[in-house]
Amino acid sequence: xxxxxxxxxxxxxxxxxxxxxxxxxxxxxxxxxxxxxxxxxxxxxxxxxxxxxxxxxxxxxxxxxxxxxxxxxxxxxxxxxxxxxxxxxxxxxxxxxxxxxxxxxxxxxxxxxxxxxxxxxxxxxxxx
Amino acid sequence: xxxxxxxxxxxxxxxxxxxxxxxxxxxxxxxxxxxxxxxxxxxxxxxxxxxxxxxxxxxxxxxxxxxxxxxxxxxxxxxxxxxxxxxxxxxxxxxxxxxxxxxxxxxxxxxxxxxxxxxxxxxxxxxxxx
Numbered sequence: 152x153x154x155x156x157x158x159x160x161x162x163x164x165x166x167x168x169x170x171x172x173x174x175x176x177x178x179x180x181x182x183x184x185x186x187x188x189x190x191x192x193x194x195x196x197x198x199x200x201x202x203x204x205x206x207x208x209x210x211x212x213x214x215x216x217x218x219x220x221x222x223x224x225x226x227x228x229x230x231x232x233x234x235x236x237x238x239x240x241x242x243x244x245x246x247x248x249x250x251x252x253x254x255x256x257x258x259x260x261x262x263x264x265x266x267x268x269x270x271x272x273x274x275x276x277x278x279x
Numbered sequence: 280x281x282x283x284x285x286x287x288x289x290x291x292x293x294x295x296x297x298x299x300x301x302x303x304x305x306x307x308x309x310x311x312x313x314x315x316x317x318x319x320x321x322x323x324x325x326x327x328x329x330x331x332x333x334x335x336x337x338x339x340x341x342x343x344x345x346x347x348x349x350x351x352x353x354x355x356x357x358x359x360x361x362x363x364x365x366x367x368x369x370x371x372x373x374x375x376x377x378x379x380x381x382x383x384x385x386x387x388x389x390x391x392x393x394x395x396x397x398x399x400x401x402x403x404x405x406x407x408x409x
Contacts, residue, residue, distance in 0.1 A: 269324040
């Protein structure tokens, strides 16, 4: 006899009732990160130097700042999903686990906001 | 059955090491490393937004020998996580599950990430691109 309600069975949800979204979001952000990170790494290598004026002019170009903002979003999102999984798997004490998960979430939100704002400030300041 | 005599899942000490579990562990380790790398990337953007003086200081810190070692570590983490991530995506799509294929793709990932890290630093230090 199954204890699962017909609705749960139709929805395909297991004991935890959730998880598919997390898995899917991790794959989606991974797929987004492939071109974004490769673009970033190749861009760094092709800049003549990594001095302030050169990096600033590069990052302030509209296309580059949009791609940088997208990189920050995808990276921070993917990092949060992965770090969450690691904490869920290895932090055994329930109370500590919740604390670590909260800390990871706050850290990643802060990272995302800081990263996007930094890109915005670089893109909108008067040319130097 | 008492609690002690129950079968337990293989723990690290009794697990026979093979390509698949080594790379699985490395994927997580490099992922954690890259979370710290994301911190550094946002720090770098923050410094760039702060202006010339801050950015120059941060670049100087990034250029010091211990940071260079860290950066080499991060580039390896990046290329490994990228290559092995693509391997995972192939699995998700249903390809490469065969045990022999999974082992071979694992070794290919390791070789590729070492070579890509080498190419990156060769180009970065010699300016071969510019």
